[in-house]
Amino acid sequence: MPDFTAFRHPVLAVPCPVCRAPVGIWCGNSIGLPSAELHAARSIEAERAFIDQHGPDAAIIRVATGWQIDRRGLIRD
Ligand SMILES: [Zn+2]
Known part of the structure; x- marks a missing residue:
């Protein structure tokens, strides 16, 4: 369970479906350097997993x- x-960053709790960065590792670009931003598809996947785990009313706060x-x-x- 993530x-x-x-x-x-909370999105790091799931692997990236775009660049294949594993859990805990920041997204990378095509030559393997860290990207400025996490991939949008990874954020969507993290949000889906978060709602599965904590319910639609939960939030994550800093x-x-x-x-x-x-x-x-x-x-x-
Ligand atoms: Zn990525």
Whole structure:
């Protein structure tokens, strides 16, 4: 099960379907250098997995120590 709080960006919890970067590794371009942005398809996949795991009302928030799941974040805000 992906851990969305384990990495410097929540999207890194899933592998990238575009550049094949594994879990925890930033997306790369065609010559293997890190991309400025994570691939959009990876963000969509991460969002889908996040909702599967935490439900449609959850959000992930940046806190001083990293990332934290807020189960009702989308309802309250
Ligand atoms: Zn990628």
